[in-house]
Amino acid sequence: MPPDITIYTDGAARGNPGPGGYGIVMMSGKHRKELSAGYRLTTNNRMELFAVIIALERLKIVPSNVTLYTDSRYVADAVEKGWVFNWEKKGFKKKKNPDLWKRFLVIYRKHHVRFIWIKGHNDNPWNERCDQLAVTASYTEPLLEDTGYINSKDISLF
Numbered sequence: 001m002p003p004d005i006t007i008y009t010d011g012a013a014r015g016n017p018g019p020g021g022y023g024i025v026m027m028s029g030k031h032r033k034e035l036s037a038g039y040r041l042t043t044n045n046r047m048e049l050f051a052v053i054i055a056l057e058r059l060k061i062v063p064s065n066v067t068l069y070t071d072s073r074y075v076a077d078a079v080e081k082g083w084v085f086n087w088e089k090k091g092f093k094k095k096k097n098p099d100l101w102k103r104f105l106v107i108y109r110k111h112h113v114r115f116i117w118i119k120g121h122n123d124n125p126w127n128e129r130c131d132q133l134a135v136t137a138s139y140t141e142p143l144l145e146d147t148g149y150i151n152s153k154d155i156s157l158f
Helices: 044-057 073-080 083-089 098-108 125-139
Strands: 004-013 018-028 031-042 065-070 112-117
Touching: 004 044, 004 125, 018 044, 018 125, 031 044, 031 125, 044 065, 044 073, 044 098, 044 125, 073 083, 073 112, 083 098
Parallel strands: 004 065, 065 112
Antiparallel strands: 004 018, 018 031
16 A cells, blocks of 8 residues: 655745755655755746655655645646646647656656645745745755756847
8 A cells, every 4th residue: 555645845946047945844654854955046936846856756655645735836736737738748848847847747657646735925834844945955055056947048049
């Protein structure tokens, strides 16, 4: 029987783009694990999605039953409303963060995941902890390189 796991995630960016980070709290029974990392140049949405990916990739038992709480409508709605599956069918044409969405779909399909959107900064202790982890990570040197982030200002139009 797959384990039941509860995951809270959050992403943050100081500027959009700017330095950013993600925070994760994973719980199952008496076990709890916190994860975070900071990046030199990224966006809030990338960090929100990256947090989900990292959390799912860290699960040791495949498949696991996962209830994932996020304050990101971008992530929760893309999955729960089925948008990401349509984006995939269209090759992610004109969609942001295709590198992360493709990576997400690989790990998402290995588990039974239910997304629950929660309002951010609304006194949910686990969401607040994830926010604290994400913001702190965005200040913690050395910041990692978000190699998938492409700053549109650096892309030649010709």
